[in-house]
Amino acid sequence: MGFRFKPKQSLAVVLASAALCGAAPALAANVYGEQLEGFRYPFPLQHFTFSSQQQTxxxxxxxxxxxxxxxxxxxxxxxxxxxxxxTWDDTIKALSQQGYRVVAPDQIGFCSSTKPANYQYTFQQLAQNTHQLLQQLGINNAVIVGHSTGGMLATRYALMYPQQTQKLVLVNPIGLEDWKAKGAPWRSVDQWYQRELKLDAAGIKKYEQQTYYSGQWKPEYDKWVDMLAGLNSGPGHNKVAWNSALLYDMIFTQPVYYEFKDLNVPTTLMIGTADTTAIGSDIASPEVKAKLGHYNVLGKQVAKMIPGARLIEFPGMGHAPQMEEPQKFNQTLLEDLARK
Structure with a gap:
């Protein structure tokens, strides 16, 4: 059971309630602001202010x-x-130690960025936002690495800005299949919103353990549960849930799957083969669910679709190999980036 922080409640009340009900305070003890204020980033956090869709x-x-x-x-x-x-903490360290400049943004609607009351979310819009950030930083060409939903965004970025994409690396990207076309049920934004309002630390940990870490758990994963649970439990609770709902709708209704064949930048797929992530599989029929999320197959299929793509598999790893086995992942990534 998890606890949501309401503006009129004190943190002490929330923690007392958690203790009385036997919740795990180590996973839900911290409450963070609407833009993740209070959560400590591994490197200095900066902010890029810009105008989009008639708002700052x-x-x-x-x-x-x-x-x-x-x-x-x-x-x-x-x-x-x-x-x-x-969550790219270990990878940032490994890359910077090898001479790379590393930029790790939080997209609008996520984490330390604005949670708009109204925003038309598209992967094109998020790609453009990122491109504007890079222009502001004087970066005209970069290696684009995208994980999970970030893989869908990175794919869209490379399609829109091929001249600015030196290389594309997709780490267990979702969107290697079109879930809707395979029969996964559609949810309305309102239904997504109701689901997201119920998020708590226990549910987050259960899902991450099953999907991200192949059923395993290490103490160093706790801080990432705390990050999400604390953001969702904070004063921005409703805004966080609403933006999350809009983002899930974007993910489900805007596949990049059909455009993998159009990529014309050097591309590497890095796949934890035990991953089963598939949007909508939680409410799909058993027959449909059985068709979804087979990364051990999807990685190979999509690697053949992308011209000249290279496939690297991490046997037995889940959805987040960069967090499950950071040393192995980072060494593999560095070796791939060093290839001519």
Whole structure:
């Protein structure tokens, strides 16, 4: 059972209630602001302010300089739906130590960025927002790495800005199939919203353990549950849930699957083969559910669709290999980026 922080409640009341009901305070102890205020990012957090859809928005990002001799290359890390730029922590360190400049933004609607009351979410819009950020930072060419939903966004970015995409790396991207076309049921935004309002630390941990980490759990994963649960439990609770609902609708209704064949940038797929992520599978019939989320098959299929793509598999790993086995993942990523 999880607890939501209401503006009129004190944190002490929330924690007392959790203790009385036997909840795990280590997973739900912290409450964060609407833009994740109070959560500690691994590197200095900056904000890019810009105008979009008749409103002023703020996009949080980390811009990490090389810690050793600069190699002149920039890597942009795009987070997934239930992730933030901060979850790239270990990968940022590994890249910066090898001379890369690393930019890790939080997309609008997520984490440290604005949660608009009204926003027409499209992958094109998020790609344009990111492109504007990179222009502001003076970055005209970069390696684009996208994980999970960030993989769909990275694909869209590479399709829109091929000249600015030095290389595309997709880490367990969702959207390797069209769930809707395979029979996964559609949800209305209102239905997504009601679902998202009910998120709590226990539910987040259960889902992440099953899907992200192949049923395993390590203490270092707790902070990422705390990050999401604390954001959802904070004063921005309703806005966070509403934007999450809009984003899920975007993911479900805007497939990039049919355009993988149109990519014309060097592309690598990095796939944890035990991943089963599929939007809508939780409410699909057993027959439809059985068709969805087979990353051990999907990775191979999509690698054949993308011209010249390279496939790297992590046997037995789940949806987030960069967090499940960061040392192995980061070494593999660095080796791939060094390839001519």
């Amino acid at each position: 928005l703020s996009m949080g990002y980390m811009d990490v300089k090389p810690t050793h001799q600069a190699n002149g290359k920039t890597v942009v890390l795009m987070h997934g739906k239930n992730f933030c730029g901060a």
